[in-house]
Each structure stands twice: as structure tokens, then as C-alpha cells.
Amino acid sequence: MLKIISPIMRIIEIPMLFAQRRLGIQRLAWLFLLPNLLLFGLFAFLPVFLNFAYALTGGDGILLEDRPYVGGQNFATLTDCENYLDPNSCNRDFFWRAVHNTVWFVTLQVGFMVGFSLLTALILNRDIRARGFFRSVFFFPVLLSPVVVALIWKWILQRNGLLNSTLEGIGLEGFVWLLDRGWAFAWSVFLTVWAHMGFYTLILLAGLQAIPRDVYEAALMDRASPWRTFRKITLPLLAPTMLVVLVLALIRSVQTFDEVFAFTGGGPGSATTFIIQYIYQTGFAGAPRLFGLASAASLMLALILVILTGLQLWANRRNVDG
């Protein structure tokens, strides 16, 4: 490894040395920053501004000069609904279906995610044997790639799969799970909780371990019941960490795409199509490529994320102060 790296570093050293003589030491910092700032500028900041431009233009050309200015028309198209609670009444009913699905998905998924993470963290925080091993067990799926996660569960849930044969083994009916709208949605929630729960469990576990032991010892002296100790000590002291976990889970959940796309392809019908998939299909998968609409939809998603990130910063600040 060093044999490859060292010569490269020595080659870079020559211009850096030259620059150091010209600039002096403190201003050399900019040179160290340059590659990163270039990448940030080109692939993070510039796109943000361009995204606004795209959202205001129509047509299917990718170059901005090929794209006619249409003002707020893309937003008007996306939000053209008689009744926002009924996607069928919307002009882009596919978009509103994705919004509806996402809202339901986020509500359910984050609820289950935080609930199960908390339960698991509480159990892992007990005085158990092989604690380290159990901790990593729950973390394992976090490492798996989305497509692998999707295929594992697809394999188990298929018509001739493990789940159906187990169900029939105990006298129940087998079922084609992923062809049913409700079940496909429910399994999508399950699969994403399965895949990401370990991450939040670890954060909560760290939070639990940060609670000083002597508080519990004092409670024990006062003969507080375990339930009372949990409610009066654990929960309030864990609240800041819970808040961080909640907001992080929300931010991630709103952006769900990979697993569910590989799992159900957004179907059956559009039962598991979420906002990111709408953006992907509108801008990249279909013809014509409606970049304007995709950008407008991304901006609406970005708005949600900005609000959630604001919440996260606020949660983090409380966490630091508390």
C-alpha cells in the first residue's frame, strides 16, 4: 500500500513546496482546501442553484439553453388538485399518489423504527451475556446493500417461498404477498425497519449508557419500582437522544427509494411508489424526460428536508445543552 502511495505523495509535494514558498504557511491552507471546495462547489452548491432554474423551465432538453422558461407552471401542474386528499382528482395523480404513499410510509415506518429500536436498546442495555455479540447482531442488516435486502425478502415472500410453506405447515393459507397493495406496502415498511433498525438502536444504546449509574442507584435506595424508574428516570434522560433519533429517522424515511424500488418496483400499481421514485421516473426512466417536473418535485422534497434538518439542528442543540 505504502509503496503505491508514497511516490504519489512525493510528486504532489513538489508543487506544494513551490506554493508554500510563494504563499507562506497560513495561506497554504487554501490549497489544501481547494480540491474539496471544487467538488463541493461543482456537485453540491451549483446543483442547488441549477435546480431552481430547471424547476422554472419546460421541455425535455437537458441543456438549460434548450429549455423554454415556463415560470411556475411545473409547480402549478404538480399542485393542480381538486382535493389534495384524493390523488385521483389531481392533474399529476402519480405525484400525489407518491406523496400520499410517502406520508403513510413515513408515519408507520418511523413509528415502528423508533419503537423497536428503543425496545432493543433497552434490552441490550441490561446485564446480559455476550452483550457485544448481541449488539452487533442487530446491526448486521444495516451493512447489507438495499438490493440484497430486497432480494432476500422477495425470495422468502414469493409464492413458493419459505413464509407460505411455513404458514401452510401450521394450517394457514399461503398468499401472493407482493401482488396485494396493502401487503406489499406493509412488507415494505417491515423490510426498511428490518434493514435500518440497528443503526438507531446503537444511537439509543449510547444514549442509555450516558445516563449516570448513580441516578439508578438512588432510585434503588428509594425502592422505586422498575416501571417507575423507567418512566421517571430513563425516559426523561433519554428524551434528547430520542428526539435526535426521531428526526434522523424521519429525514431518512422521506428519502426512501432503493430497497423498496428493488423490492416491489413501486407496485403493485403504484402502491409503493414514493417521492424519490416519482423524481427518478419523471426525470430519468421514462420518455420524454420531464426534467422540469422532476426538479420541481425535488424542490418540494427539499422543502420538507430543510424543515426536518432545522428540527434536527434544534434537537442537537437541546441535546448539547441538556
Add this chain to the structure above:
Amino acid sequence: MSMGKVLDFMTRTRGGAKMDWTDWVTYGYLGLGIFLMFFPVIWLIMSSFKTEADLQRYPPTFLPYQQETMMVDGYDDPLPLFLMTGGEYEGQVLAQVRRVGLQAQMVDPAAPQERLRVSIENREPVDRVSLAFENYTGLFERFNFLRFLWNSTFITVIATAIMLLVNSMAAFALSKYQFRGRTTVLLLVIGTLMIPQTVVLVPLFLITRELGMLNSLWGVIIPGAATPTGVFLLRQYMVTIPDEILDAARMDKASEWKIFWRIIVPLSAPAIAVLAILAIMWRWNDFLWPLIVLSESENFTLQLALNAFQGEMQTEWSSLLAMTVLTLLPVAVVFMFLQKYIATGIASTGGK
């Protein structure tokens, strides 16, 4: 030590007290956890060693089985063996020559001259546990598997290397120099943290296209190379390295680049290692951006190939499962190395 004592020892909990109901619930939950987290993956791995015929078997079995075959005099290929469960030849093991509708033509391996007619209801295949490695070897023969593996590996390695270099340079500048505009740059980095790739897909696509990196592995590597998370993580670590070390090196006329490369980078090794593992995971598992950038299948990463093939290979799970397992393999290896750190590192900050 008596058996009772052993049992006592095995079930001992806090300070040797008896297991109470909460302990039972705890271990029950943990057992269920192991089952739910590992068993699906193990099931996938076991299934990947089954032949296509065995995969169609219902109800499925845990172990992979293959039908026993035998060379019989007068036939060029090995014939599958069946156990007769009824009829004239009940109890005998016969080899099947061919099947015609509900009838099968069989021969007794001991007396292969005479053809026997048997109803297919009266026979059952003779199975043995056997791993179908051809699922894996077939991947290399029939698909561009090595190509996808190479693409994924190339992207992961190069992107991680670039990211580590570029991020640690930036982190060095932000932690060890007092220059005008430092706060501004730091704020910019925080700003970038809040821009997920998912909301700037369209303009990112344009920029990548204009740079001529569409449908090239570089188009996947470069746009994700500067991560704010990485800069942050490394900066927080480098701040703790005492400035006196740098001053001493400057006294010895070391150049700033040498200080960075010979002192700061080695001293930040723990933080860089953490970031490297994160970066490898991110890149290896990346899906949406490669999906947009790479449209020709020869440039596909493993993830894209898997996803594309699951549509085409609905009927051929054997190849698909083998490919899934191979995609999972590096992750499993990382997990084995990480396990120790997950247990001791991240979670044990406060207690124990």
C-alpha cells in the same frame, strides 16, 4: 461440578441471582432477534446452493438436495434414481430412462436390459445433500459477472481513496491553520451536509454529462468524492492533535505537505479507518446515482446488475441467488472485522 451447578452457571444473571421473568423475556427477545436478523440471510445462502429443480420444490427444505444419479450400462448419461413407493417393484431403487406422461420407463441398475413401466405416482426421487456450485461457476461463464464485480470494486476503491485524501486535506486545513475565511468555509461544509444527493439529481446529471462522465465509472466516483461528513469527522479528530508537534516539525524544516502526510495522516489513522469503512460501505451499496449515470449494462455495478437481472431472471432464481450471495460477501467480511468495534466502540462510551 455437578450438572445442576453447570446449569446454574449457564443461567446465572446479575450477581448470581435467579433468573426472573424479565431475564426470560430478555433472552427470548434476543433469540428472536438473532433469528430475524440472521436467518433470512442464511436461508438465502443455503438456497443459493440449490439446483433450479430443488428451488422449485414445495415445501422448500433447508438443506440443498440433489437427485442421486447413476451410470447404467448401455446409457451414455447418468440416470436419475427413484425409490419405488408402491406397485410391483415397491422398495426397489430404479433408474429412470424417460418419462412419458403419467408413465415412466425405468430400468433396474442391476439388470439394465429390461425396461420397466412404472406409474409416476409410485416413485420418489432418491436425494442426497449436495451443494450446486454450478450456480456460482455459471455466473462466470454465462454472465459478465467479473465485469460487474470489477466495476463495483473499481468504484469503491478509487472513490474511497480520493475521498480520504481530499477530505483529510480539507480537514487538516480547517483544524491546523488560522486563516481568514475559515469560519465561512466551515459553514459552507455544514451547508453541504444538508444537501442530499436525492434532491439535486437533475442538475447533478447535467453537470456530470457536461463533464463527459455519463456512462463512465468516473461519473459515479467524482460527484460523491467530497463528503461533508468525512471532513467533519476528520477535523474533529485532528483538532485534538497538539500543535507543538507541527511546530517542532517546522523547526526541522519540514514542508507543510510533509507535515500533513508524515505526521497528521498517521496520527489520524483511527479516524481515517472509521471513515474508510463508512466510505467502502456507502460506495459498495450505492444504488440511485449509479442507476442514473450508468445506462449501458457493461458499466453496471453489482447492485445495478442484480436489480436488472431480477426482472429478467424471475424464473431462474438459482443464478440470481448466487449473485446476491457474492454481492453480500464483502459486507459479511467487513462485518466480521467490525463486530468488535460495534460492540466496544460506539456503544460503550458511557457505561461499563
